[in-house]
Amino acid sequence: MKQQAWLSKDLPNGKILCEACSQACTLQEDEYGKCGVRKVEDGELKLLVYGIAAAVNVDPVEKKPMFHFLPRSTAFSVGTVGCNFSCKFCQNFEISQYPKEHDHDIIGQELPPERIVALAKQSGCKSIAYTYNEPVVFFEYTYDTAKLAHENGLKNIYVTSGYETKKSLDLLAPYVDGMNIDIKSFSNTFYKEICGARLKPVLECVQYAHEKGIWVEITTLLIEGKNDSDEEIREIAKFIASVDTSIPWHLSAFHPMYKMLDIHRTSLATLRRAYKIGLQEGLKYVYVGNIDDEDYESTYCPQCKKQVIERSGNIGQFVTNTLDENGTCPYCGYILEGVWH
Numbered sequence: 001m002k003q004q005a006w007l008s009k010d011l012p013n014g015k016i017l018c019e020a021c022s023q024a025c026t027l028q029e030d031e032y033g034k035c036g037v038r039k040v041e042d043g044e045l046k047l048l049v050y051g052i053a054a055a056v057n058v059d060p061v062e063k064k065p066m067f068h069f070l071p072r073s074t075a076f077s078v079g080t081v082g083c084n085f086s087c088k089f090c091q092n093f094e095i096s097q098y099p100k101e102h103d104h105d106i107i108g109q110e111l112p113p114e115r116i117v118a119l120a121k122q123s124g125c126k127s128i129a130y131t132y133n134e135p136v137v138f139f140e141y142t143y144d145t146a147k148l149a150h151e152n153g154l155k156n157i158y159v160t161s162g163y164e165t166k167k168s169l170d171l172l173a174p175y176v177d178g179m180n181i182d183i184k185s186f187s188n189t190f191y192k193e194i195c196g197a198r199l200k201p202v203l204e205c206v207q208y209a210h211e212k213g214i215w216v217e218i219t220t221l222l223i224e225g226k227n228d229s230d231e232e233i234r235e236i237a238k239f240i241a242s243v244d245t246s247i248p249w250h251l252s253a254f255h256p257m258y259k260m261l262d263i264h265r266t267s268l269a270t271l272r273r274a275y276k277i278g279l280q281e282g283l284k285y286v287y288v289g290n291i292d293d294e295d296y297e298s299t300y301c302p303q304c305k306k307q308v309i310e311r312s313g314n315i316g317q318f319v320t321n322t323l324d325e326n327g328t329c330p331y332c333g334y335i336l337e338g339v340w341h
């Protein structure tokens with residue numbers, strides 16, 4: 001299904017600017033954007049994957065990862081093909097890079113917004129997550145679905161690399177309740193050489209999404225020898241703390257994948273080192289992920305330090321939440337930050 005992409009602008013030179021993400025592609029007739037799923041046809045920018053889902057699952061919300069967002073609930077998770085990044089370590093490269101690696105072919109099942117919302121409700125999910133590939137590249141599809149989801153009492157989560165423009169965030173903010181944004185590194189060279197992107201727009205997106213009142217959690221995939229120096233970890237932690245010390249930070253273990261098969265899995269020691277730095281920089285909530293370590297996956301009250309949400313087993317398998325629907329600590333009354341109902 002193709003649909004006109006709203007986030008676009010005609011330029012005086014006859015080209016069309018896509019305003020969905022910070023790649024800011026300027027395209028002429030028959031040209032595709034860097035994501036491979038937006039293309040100029042008949043003088044209009046078209047979204048080629050509207051209503052075509054390439055991955056659909058019911059997942060624990062903890063798997064997104066969102067730890068301060070309706071704990072123990074499930075999120076109806078959808079993604080399409082295509083991505084505006086080209087990360088050499090992509091965990092979902094089969095779908096994210098598919099159009100670029102298959103002569104712009106689009107694959108997936110027809111799944112219009114109404115059907116997503118109906119299936120989410122039938123499955124008992126409390127939210128819809130736009131995930132697996134970068135959701136802003138299929139912005140119009142996510143927007144229509146998110147709006148309908150709200151009308152049906154469901155929340156919405158964007159799992160993103162943080163390349164949304166201010167314009168796309170302004171439109172999304174009334175409907176997107178939570179975002180998990182990757183800060184993949186604090187080095188522009190890393191972003192450029194490994195991801196085909198830049199650092200600055202990502203930091204601006206984190207700041208702006210937070211300002212717009214969207215609940216933000218951050219994920220950093222730590223790759224030993226690439227982005228795990230004490231200095232770099234500290235810079236990321238300082239940045240997050242400068243936005244808000246209550247933003248949860250997920251430190252995730254790298255597994256060899258896609259074009260980075262020559263680098264080993266991240267050790268627990270590295271993740272724990274980063275975890276300590278996060279706390280030293282004043283972050284209230286730091287988590288370790290993609291590795292079994294229940295002490296570092298649970299939530300502790302920042303005031304009395306008691307464990308208030310226990311997480312163990314596979315992600316989302318065993319979650320014991322002692323907070324009430326306002327996020328109140330049962331031991332000291334501190335209100336933990338998050339979306340709890």
Ligand code: SF4
Pocket residue numbers: 018019020021022023024025032033034035036037038083084136137
């Ligand atoms: S969404 Fe796609 S076409 Fe639009 S700016 Fe980003 S990469 Fe380019």
